[in-house]
Amino acid sequence: MTEVKLKDFLILHFVLLIYSGAALLSKTAASQTGIKFFLCYGAVLACLGIYAILWQLVLKRFPLTTAFANKAVVVVWGILWGWLFFGEQITLQKLAGAAVIIVGIVIVVSDNEK
Secondary structure (H helix, E strand, C coil), X not given: CCCCCHXXXXXHHHHHHHHHHHHHHHHHHHCCCHHHHHHHHHHXXXXXXXXXXXXXXXXXXXXXXXXXXHHCHHHHHHHXXXXXXXXXXXXXXXXXXXXXXXXXXXXXXXXXXX
């Protein structure tokens, strides 16, 4: 496996950001009716389609353990989306959970580079 570069990690996290956007659009669609509902769910399907294609390309650049460990960051994006778009509270428990996820990712990634 070739050395993973910062550019590759940025691409990985951009792909995961797209994936988290599907959840954001799905929650938005749940509060819509009529054509807005179908447009939101169409956008969800588009996000998931784009994500599926890009995810396959990402998997070519990373060890599976690194790619799937980083996928957990979608939960952190979900916390941020909930706060930004739906006025949800960011509690200490959510911050602790996000910290555990980030520390776990760092441990897995640093272990894979040895």
